[in-house]
Amino acid sequence: MSSTAQHPAPAPPPPEEANEWRTAQTQFDNAAEIIGLEPELRAILREVQREFTCHFPVRMDDGSVRIFTGYRVQHNINRGPAKGGLRYHPDVSLDEVKALAMWMTWKCAVVSIPYGGAKGGVIVDPRQLSANELEHLTRRFATEISVLIGPDRDIPAPDVNTDPQIMAWFMDTMSMHAGYSVTATVTGKPIDVGGSLGRLEATGRGVMICTVAALEKLGLKPHQVRVAVQGFGNVGSVSARLLEEAGCIVVAVSEDYGGIHNPLGLTVKRVQEYRQQEKTLTGFPGTQEISNQDLLHVDCDVLVPAAIGNQLTSRTAPDVKAKLIVEGANGPTTPEADEIFRRRGILLVPDILANAGGVTVSYFEWVQDLQSFFWSEHEVNQKLGAIMHRAFKEVLSTSEERKIDMRMAAYVQAVSRVAAATRERGLYP
Ligand code: NAD
Numbered sequence: 001m002s003s004t005a006q007h008p009a010p011a012p013p014p015p016e017e018a019n020e021w022r023t024a025q026t027q028f029d030n031a032a033e034i035i036g037l038e039p040e041l042r043a044i045l046r047e048v049q050r051e052f053t054c055h056f057p058v059r060m061d062d063g064s065v066r067i068f069t070g071y072r073v074q075h076n077i078n079r080g081p082a083k084g085g086l087r088y089h090p091d092v093s094l095d096e097v098k099a100l101a102m103w104m105t106w107k108c109a110v111v112s113i114p115y116g117g118a119k120g121g122v123i124v125d126p127r128q129l130s131a132n133e134l135e136h137l138t139r140r141f142a143t144e145i146s147v148l149i150g151p152d153r154d155i156p157a158p159d160v161n162t163d164p165q166i167m168a169w170f171m172d173t174m175s176m177h178a179g180y181s182v183t184a185t186v187t188g189k190p191i192d193v194g195g196s197l198g199r200l201e202a203t204g205r206g207v208m209i210c211t212v213a214a215l216e217k218l219g220l221k222p223h224q225v226r227v228a229v230q231g232f233g234n235v236g237s238v239s240a241r242l243l244e245e246a247g248c249i250v251v252a253v254s255e256d257y258g259g260i261h262n263p264l265g266l267t268v269k270r271v272q273e274y275r276q277q278e279k280t281l282t283g284f285p286g287t288q289e290i291s292n293q294d295l296l297h298v299d300c301d302v303l304v305p306a307a308i309g310n311q312l313t314s315r316t317a318p319d320v321k322a323k324l325i326v327e328g329a330n331g332p333t334t335p336e337a338d339e340i341f342r343r344r345g346i347l348l349v350p351d352i353l354a355n356a357g358g359v360t361v362s363y364f365e366w367v368q369d370l371q372s373f374f375w376s377e378h379e380v381n382q383k384l385g386a387i388m389h390r391a392f393k394e395v396l397s398t399s400e401e402r403k404i405d406m407r408m409a410a411y412v413q414a415v416s417r418v419a420a421a422t423r424e425r426g427l428y429p
Contacts, residue, residue, distance in 0.1 A: 020310065
């Protein structure tokens with residue numbers, strides 16, 4: 001389904017704000033300035049290390065052959081193997097993948113897990129493909145980027161429009177090439193083939209943990225706040241459900257075609273069941289339809305953007321009502337919108353902290369696969385909670401000590417750690 005005139009998408013960002021790579025580099029430059037990073041390290045870290053583009057054929061169900069374009073980018077691998085999701089979306093571009101790879105480097109450093117940052121994507125609308133075509137596209141794309149991929153080199157995971165089934169095909173393809181099962185080559189797999197308990201919910205769980213911690217900082221209890229969530233995929237739906245379980249009132253959720261609103265609150269589990277059955281949120285009993293633009297501006301206390309990038313811009317930020325924004329999505333806020341939120345005193349928990357739960361449990365999955373020793377869901381959630389709470393506390397105290405916002409505080413932590421690793425390893429040759 002696409003946006004209609006009745007349900008317009010949020011006002012598009014002004015052209016100068018539309019490029020995620022420019023956003024990522026601006027954020028990095030600001031952080032480098034704050035920590036007084038030496039010029040050589042600035043030059044190294046503001047670029048990606050490797051960018052790989054491939055154009056590959058897939059045989060479609062009608063017998064024709066279509067050429068697709070895909071990317072895999074590694075930003076920095078000084079702290080460990082590259083790690084980052086694979087996105088299937090018509091708007092994927094090299095600049096977007098570069099930005100997402102750089103954010104992965106910072107994210108892994110914020111939560112202190114031993115990975116570098118990577119990202120991949122294919123320009124495709126998977127809803128236009130049959131399951132058979134999707135499998136062939138995935139297996140061929142896996143083969144194309146396999147020159148970079150492996151458990152000790154670069155480990156993909158799910159992102160927008162990719163799921164455990166796609167990760168299973170990816171892992172199977174890599175395993176067929178190797179001649180034996182290489183489960184640790186990708187994370188976010190189904191449990192039967194080396195996935196981790198708790199991975200499916202991990203990003204949303206991290207979002208919930210950060211939201212509750214940020215509310216505490218604002219002197220609010222979960223039951224006192226109303227939440228709006230943009231995006232009802234993996235991150236959005238789990239965040240909404242866990243926030244409701246934590247006591248919050250979820251008043252609105254949306255997908256790319258629009259969303260639903262009930263000022264008195266939705267029962268998220270029922271919305272999930274309805275979405276599963278009807279393949280749409282529209283028509284959920286007792287709710288009004290709203291556009292994605294309206295969702296961002298709905299009367300609420302907490303806004304969780306959990307869809308795609310560039311949603312909160314200089315055009316949409318002035319009308320946001322929430323006092324707390326927790327970024328489930330990567331790059332939903334442009335630097336211009338950040339400035340508006342700072343001026344308006346809105347607290348924002350940035351993506352590289354708020355959605356780091358996903359890569360944290362991906363790390364657990366990789367460790368479990370390498371050891372062939374699997375943990376209980378309780379153990380996974382407990383370890384995830386400890387890491388997220390510690391990271392949130394560190395970022396908050398950096399923000400308070402240096403009198404900078406949470407995004408810059410997270411960057412200060414992350415860039416300092418990656419810079420230290422890069423400095424200590426020295427310049428090869
Ligand atoms: P998903 O494919 O499961 O869901 C995406 C959701 O966004 C869908 O509900 C879709 O309808 C909605 N959407 C797409 N375009 C939209 C638009 N223009 N306006 C409003 N809604 C739109 O993807 P996901 O895995 O939930 O990822 C969502 C975001 O979270 C992405 O930014 C992703 O990079 C980020 N993220 C995901 C993970 C993860 O573990 N999956 C981890 C960290 C960050």
